[in-house]
Amino acid sequence: MTSPIDETAQSTLMADIPHDQETKITIERKGQIVLIGINRPYIHNRLDPEATEGLASAYDAYDRDPSLRAAVLFGHGDCFSRGVDVDAFKAFAQSGKKMMDGPGFIDPLGRTKPALTKPLVVAVHGDTWNMAHELFLVADIRVASEDTEFGQDENTHGRFPGGGATVRFPREAGWGNAMRFILTGDHWGAKEALRMGTVQEVAPNRDAALAKAVEIANNIAACGPLGIKTSLASSHMALEDSQTALARLDDQYRALFTTRDFREGRDAQAQQRPPVYEGR
Amino acid sequence: MTSPIDETAQSTLMADIPHDQETKITIERKGQIVLIGINRPYIHNRLDPEATEGLASAYDAYDRDPSLRAAVLFGHGDCFSRGVDVDAFKAFAQSGKKMMDGPGFIDPLGRTKPALTKPLVVAVHGDTWNMAHELFLVADIRVASEDTEFGQDENTHGRFPGGGATVRFPREAGWGNAMRFILTGDHWGAKEALRMGTVQEVAPNRDAALAKAVEIANNIAACGPLGIKTSLASSHMALEDSQTALARLDDQYRALFTTRDFREGRDAQAQQRPPVYEGR
Amino acid sequence: MTSPIDETAQSTLMADIPHDQETKITIERKGQIVLIGINRPYIHNRLDPEATEGLASAYDAYDRDPSLRAAVLFGHGDCFSRGVDVDAFKAFAQSGKKMMDGPGFIDPLGRTKPALTKPLVVAVHGDTWNMAHELFLVADIRVASEDTEFGQDENTHGRFPGGGATVRFPREAGWGNAMRFILTGDHWGAKEALRMGTVQEVAPNRDAALAKAVEIANNIAACGPLGIKTSLASSHMALEDSQTALARLDDQYRALFTTRDFREGRDAQAQQRPPVYEGR
Numbered sequence: 001m002t003s004p005i006d007e008t009a010q011s012t013l014m015a016d017i018p019h020d021q022e023t024k025i026t027i028e029r030k031g032q033i034v035l036i037g038i039n040r041p042y043i044h045n046r047l048d049p050e051a052t053e054g055l056a057s058a059y060d061a062y063d064r065d066p067s068l069r070a071a072v073l074f075g076h077g078d079c080f081s082r083g084v085d086v087d088a089f090k091a092f093a094q095s096g097k098k099m100m101d102g103p104g105f106i107d108p109l110g111r112t113k114p115a116l117t118k119p120l121v122v123a124v125h126g127d128t129w130n131m132a133h134e135l136f137l138v139a140d141i142r143v144a145s146e147d148t149e150f151g152q153d154e155n156t157h158g159r160f161p162g163g164g165a166t167v168r169f170p171r172e173a174g175w176g177n178a179m180r181f182i183l184t185g186d187h188w189g190a191k192e193a194l195r196m197g198t199v200q201e202v203a204p205n206r207d208a209a210l211a212k213a214v215e216i217a218n219n220i221a222a223c224g225p226l227g228i229k230t231s232l233a234s235s236h237m238a239l240e241d242s243q244t245a246l247a248r249l250d251d252q253y254r255a256l257f258t259t260r261d262f263r264e265g266r267d268a269q270a271q272q273r274p275p276v277y278e279g280r
Numbered sequence: 281m282t283s284p285i286d287e288t289a290q291s292t293l294m295a296d297i298p299h300d301q302e303t304k305i306t307i308e309r310k311g312q313i314v315l316i317g318i319n320r321p322y323i324h325n326r327l328d329p330e331a332t333e334g335l336a337s338a339y340d341a342y343d344r345d346p347s348l349r350a351a352v353l354f355g356h357g358d359c360f361s362r363g364v365d366v367d368a369f370k371a372f373a374q375s376g377k378k379m380m381d382g383p384g385f386i387d388p389l390g391r392t393k394p395a396l397t398k399p400l401v402v403a404v405h406g407d408t409w410n411m412a413h414e415l416f417l418v419a420d421i422r423v424a425s426e427d428t429e430f431g432q433d434e435n436t437h438g439r440f441p442g443g444g445a446t447v448r449f450p451r452e453a454g455w456g457n458a459m460r461f462i463l464t465g466d467h468w469g470a471k472e473a474l475r476m477g478t479v480q481e482v483a484p485n486r487d488a489a490l491a492k493a494v495e496i497a498n499n500i501a502a503c504g505p506l507g508i509k510t511s512l513a514s515s516h517m518a519l520e521d522s523q524t525a526l527a528r529l530d531d532q533y534r535a536l537f538t539t540r541d542f543r544e545g546r547d548a549q550a551q552q553r554p555p556v557y558e559g560r
Numbered sequence: 561m562t563s564p565i566d567e568t569a570q571s572t573l574m575a576d577i578p579h580d581q582e583t584k585i586t587i588e589r590k591g592q593i594v595l596i597g598i599n600r601p602y603i604h605n606r607l608d609p610e611a612t613e614g615l616a617s618a619y620d621a622y623d624r625d626p627s628l629r630a631a632v633l634f635g636h637g638d639c640f641s642r643g644v645d646v647d648a649f650k651a652f653a654q655s656g657k658k659m660m661d662g663p664g665f666i667d668p669l670g671r672t673k674p675a676l677t678k679p680l681v682v683a684v685h686g687d688t689w690n691m692a693h694e695l696f697l698v699a700d701i702r703v704a705s706e707d708t709e710f711g712q713d714e715n716t717h718g719r720f721p722g723g724g725a726t727v728r729f730p731r732e733a734g735w736g737n738a739m740r741f742i743l744t745g746d747h748w749g750a751k752e753a754l755r756m757g758t759v760q761e762v763a764p765n766r767d768a769a770l771a772k773a774v775e776i777a778n779n780i781a782a783c784g785p786l787g788i789k790t791s792l793a794s795s796h797m798a799l800e801d802s803q804t805a806l807a808r809l810d811d812q813y814r815a816l817f818t819t820r821d822f823r824e825g826r827d828a829q830a831q832q833r834p835p836v837y838e839g840r
Contacts (some may be wrong), residue, residue, distance in 0.1 A: 094422045
């Protein structure tokens, strides 16, 4: 049984996370959390079909692994990611192959089911453009380095944001704030993102942003995982139908009431010790 | 006929509002507004089933009383409330009794119908945790003292926020802002709440927060009560179905157009005097 | 073929835009954008039925004209508009005539279909009250002069905001922020609007606000118009049903993929020149 807070994870430096040029998506376990890194720094972390599938596969593995309580997404190198690798996607489209075909994948852009049922924290820095901003918007909690440059500028290129920004950007930032950037292609910074609510914390640099995201993930990992899953399920339901979400709360609460972790929460409080949750 | 603004209410001090140890929920009329106080300071205003039903009953009485135009919810003593009185609710659950059974109640957590059809303003100070933060989120307009400490930390206790926060917190603050606190259990302050939009006004202390809430309630009370009800009804409809809400606006406007208060509004403006509305 | 940015439009001064006392709504083309002005300064730009129909007709003409890429709404004179011309609307109601009867109109309050399918930017200054604030909320991107005084105070007059504010104000600013003003009738300023998210940019004066709105409109005009329309269509769909909006993204992207402008976007990038889009 692991301790609820993995202290070593607090001091994670991005450069310390193993990565080699062959691995487009790095996966690094740190106690009860997993760090998922986009690793194509030689091409500004642009995502080709293989990297996108690698993310989809990493999300699926995380979601199925009961020993993992939270995931942190980040980018190796000078930026989080400039978005899609257009040439690679074009070649892939011409090959007639299909992406994320079959089970074992969770769409990292959250367009199709299944979706993540567990929390995703993201730390961004440098260029965070287009598809990368859409991966960022899918995350539940978002930390940005002060040097982040956000962009959703597909319209300047004769395209449109087809990876979920038209749904999640206005929902998170308001119609006017989202349209102000989607319709012009103008870029914006971390402070503007904080003002608009797409970012929850601004950190002074990329390592501080990653450290903050890891700290948040460890705080999540110390919570009861059944409650965390129920919180996410109820909130996702509320996005679609708030009356149904409200009507289900009592049943969801009753289901937790009989679990071992519910008792552990009460026992730990009575005994003035940190709780240790097991997800049952 | 009362004057539209009750000047004496502007100088309400919390300590002046009658309360004794026997009354878990205080109800104090001030002209056309009513002050509803949580009064269990010896247990940090934690709500047991009786206090919760007391709130439900006070909301119902307010909603049915045509002489009341606005309500203000607050907490007596050092804090607004630390939330649920877990031991008392556990004992109640084991007793087999049902809460808010029958008519005469409006669920103060807004999970079930009937809901309030009239405005609720809330003033919070000190600890405002869990179920108390959910009571706060149900209110239409929210004032916080600078010393407020908000928490929605059920997940750290192996539970989950089952009183509406999964619906109302992301809707009001954005997904990322709400998840940042719901999923970690971290607490936050009044300024962060203002940034996120859950609070509309921050006051320097608890009496100033209550005074501001009373001022806002009196401004509401000076408005036409039929228009206020229609505004709330249309906005609540829009949460569920914005197209239907837009389609009904003309009929709702026409219904007001023939009322005595509509004419009074025009007459008062022409005669350059404050209007006196009667709700008909 | 026009250049994507019309430099002359950048220095538009409000006083330079042609307007005479006979024309209640001015329409001025500037390259690929159109400036639509409310022109009843002698009555604080209050909108009578004729001016409202004039707006509806201008929106419809803009939406149908493929040579126009963005529209900017503003008010001539000392303020954007104090809202409805009550006397004129009362007389009109008694005449038995119908407004916006037949085709050729887009409701500028966005209550009924058809709706705008192309972007609307708004620049406001001075008094921006009631129906005028509702016209403002319909716009996709909103710029305010520092001197703007917003009001949604129908309830103080025994009426209610029947022009869409009950739907769009809480959606854009949050429930508490919207109710704080709708239910009290209190007015607010440009900085408060920026905090709440209803405004995207605050400019030092009315001419700077108009210039900023024109700059934003020109940036939109430089984008591919098919992508812009698709972005708006997807975002509007998401307001009603986010799952359907997400499910349609792939088909919407594929439809753009085969257009002339998609290729132009790629060619221009490869050739390091500004793209010239034709909307096909």
